[in-house]
Amino acid sequence: MNLTNQTFARSLLAATVVLAAHSGFDAVAGNLKPLPENVTFTEHVAPILFQNCTRCHRPGEAAPFALQNFQDAQKRGKQIAEVTAKKFMPPWHAEHGDVEFSNERRLTDDQIALLGAWHKQGMKEGDQAKLPTPPKFTEGWQIGKPDLIVKMPEPFEVAAEGKDIYWNFVLPLNLTEGKWVRALEFRPTARGVVHHSLYYLDTAGDARKFDERDPMPGYNGMNRSNRQFESLGGWAVGGEPMLLPAELAYRFPTNSDLVLQTHFHPNGKVDHETSTVGIYFADKAPTRKFMTLQLPPLFGRLSGMDIPAGATNYAVKDSFTMPIDVEAFSVTPHAHYLARTFQLTATLPDGKQLTILKISNWDFNWQEDCAFKNRLKLPKGTRLDSIITYDNSAENPNNPTSPPKRVKWGPMSTDEMAAITLSVIPARDEELDGLRTAKRTHNIDLFIDRALEDTKKREQVELMKATFDKNANGKIDPEERPGLRAFLEASGKLKGIEGGF
Numbered sequence: 001m002n003l004t005n006q007t008f009a010r011s012l013l014a015a016t017v018v019l020a021a022h023s024g025f026d027a028v029a030g031n032l033k034p035l036p037e038n039v040t041f042t043e044h045v046a047p048i049l050f051q052n053c054t055r056c057h058r059p060g061e062a063a064p065f066a067l068q069n070f071q072d073a074q075k076r077g078k079q080i081a082e083v084t085a086k087k088f089m090p091p092w093h094a095e096h097g098d099v100e101f102s103n104e105r106r107l108t109d110d111q112i113a114l115l116g117a118w119h120k121q122g123m124k125e126g127d128q129a130k131l132p133t134p135p136k137f138t139e140g141w142q143i144g145k146p147d148l149i150v151k152m153p154e155p156f157e158v159a160a161e162g163k164d165i166y167w168n169f170v171l172p173l174n175l176t177e178g179k180w181v182r183a184l185e186f187r188p189t190a191r192g193v194v195h196h197s198l199y200y201l202d203t204a205g206d207a208r209k210f211d212e213r214d215p216m217p218g219y220n221g222m223n224r225s226n227r228q229f230e231s232l233g234g235w236a237v238g239g240e241p242m243l244l245p246a247e248l249a250y251r252f253p254t255n256s257d258l259v260l261q262t263h264f265h266p267n268g269k270v271d272h273e274t275s276t277v278g279i280y281f282a283d284k285a286p287t288r289k290f291m292t293l294q295l296p297p298l299f300g301r302l303s304g305m306d307i308p309a310g311a312t313n314y315a316v317k318d319s320f321t322m323p324i325d326v327e328a329f330s331v332t333p334h335a336h337y338l339a340r341t342f343q344l345t346a347t348l349p350d351g352k353q354l355t356i357l358k359i360s361n362w363d364f365n366w367q368e369d370c371a372f373k374n375r376l377k378l379p380k381g382t383r384l385d386s387i388i389t390y391d392n393s394a395e396n397p398n399n400p401t402s403p404p405k406r407v408k409w410g411p412m413s414t415d416e417m418a419a420i421t422l423s424v425i426p427a428r429d430e431e432l433d434g435l436r437t438a439k440r441t442h443n444i445d446l447f448i449d450r451a452l453e454d455t456k457k458r459e460q461v462e463l464m465k466a467t468f469d470k471n472a473n474g475k476i477d478p479e480e481r482p483g484l485r486a487f488l489e490a491s492g493k494l495k496g497i498e499g500g501f
């Protein structure tokens with residue numbers, strides 16, 4: 001699983017010489033190592049490809065062609081030089097901030113220069129004896145043999161044309177005893193059309209009931225956010241399975257069903273999906289608890305996103321102050337096509353600022369989980385600030401709509417979402433409830449902010465203000481919020497809002 005530590009160490013070095021990469025593949029900046037006079041496949045190129053490319057560029061994996069030997073590389077030497085110089089390959093979008101990622105896919109500038117020079121010098125094979133041993137991958141499963149393999153009971157047909165499809169599939173686990181789970185690995189059969197799949201655990205049998213309403217496999221996932229289920233992360237194009245840190249695990253009770261919510265993007269020919277999921281059990285119960293914090297919460301549903309057609313720099317922001325000491329261990333950005341940049345910063349109680357995540361060239365096709373190399377301590381009082389920006393102009397080459405139209409929050413890939421999800425372990429288990437409460441309060445406050453803006457429900461808004469805006473300043477101030485929050489909680493209007501993320 002962890003092929004990446006070496007790459008990672010090399011990329012640290014590269015952080016100081018990033019500028020070279022922008023000036024094209026034959027640039028040689030001052031900080032780069034001098035290039036060998038005779039760059040060859042066996043000595044210089046193969047080690048780079050084996051370490052950084054072959055895991056996807058081999059039969060049965062995500063990439064459209066193999067890069068496993070000299071002939072493969074020679075056929076595409078020019079393209080390899082170009083895509084690596086542009087940092088299009090290997091795909092990885094998080095820049096270097098103050099956190100190091102253990103699963104980063106990135107070449108050093110020296111490696112990029114070598115690939116460029118190899119092409120320029122005519123792509124020589126070199127001495128066979130110098131060829132490193134090609135990497136061995138576990139056939140099918142990336143993190144070894146799963147303890148339990150579950151499969152969709154029947155294939156789902158994806159039409160050649162038409163809108164994106166969100167569909168839920170129920171995979172009964174038939175566990176005879178409760179289990180602790182450290183990882184799930186998703187294997188799609190229709191790689192060309194499966195965009196992503198989110199995993200949920202249903203312990204109440206609800207998903208089975210939804211499935212039984214019609215004879216089709218699974219059930220429509222549109223407008224259904226699966227909030228009543230426990231979220232277990234997911235897989236997206238370019239994603240790799242992630243093992244939870246050793247002391248953590250998900251609880252799978254005996255009556256659990258796994259629910260996959262899969263997003264299909266028709267690509268011109270009919271295809272059939274029969275997903276398989278490998279489940280990896282933990283040997284023992286976890287010793288620590290963890291939780292995810294999402295900024296903004298609920299993938300931006302409460303952020304009032306409303307991106308005008310033509311807007312080039314529409315920002316969605318959120319802030320959250322940590323009520324307890326935690327250690328963060330991973331961060332995952334999510335948005336659709338229009339997003340351009342992501343940033344998550346932490347301002348520690350002593351004023352020190354840390355950049356946890358920074359992306360300046362978001363690509364919808366690569367939804368990457370960034371695992372921290374070292375735990376990041378975020379003491380009580382740390383303020384997290386997220387900002388995600390969107391370009392809804394015709395100049396954005398990723399804009400799926402031409403001419404651009406107004407875009408709001410929603411589940412279709414032509415709608416938008418906003419989220420940076422941080423996974424955290426509380427320093428003291430018993431304080432976890434404090435974090436849950438703060439998260440819930442934050443969600444309810446966003447709900448209140450949106451409700452106050454709702455021009456269609458003017459009467460209700462006036463009533464809310466009359467009752468709770470004691471100083472009649474037109475706003476619900478922090479000291480006026482507890483009363484309104486309690487009122488809303490009692491009203492039952494917050495279903496799905498308090499708990500979710």
Ligand code: HEC
Nearest residue numbers: 052053056062063064076079080083084089090091105238
């Ligand atoms: C995580 C998986 C992954 C890794 C790692 C990866 N690739 Fe790719 N590569 C892909 C996929 C998927 C595509 C096709 C989709 C696309 O173009 O985005 C692709 C496309 C390409 C293309 C064609 C680009 C084009 O414009 O059509 C080249 C060339 C390439 N990769 C080279 C490399 C090289 C060289 C490396 C290593 C330095 C590498 N890739 C690492 C997944 C990967």
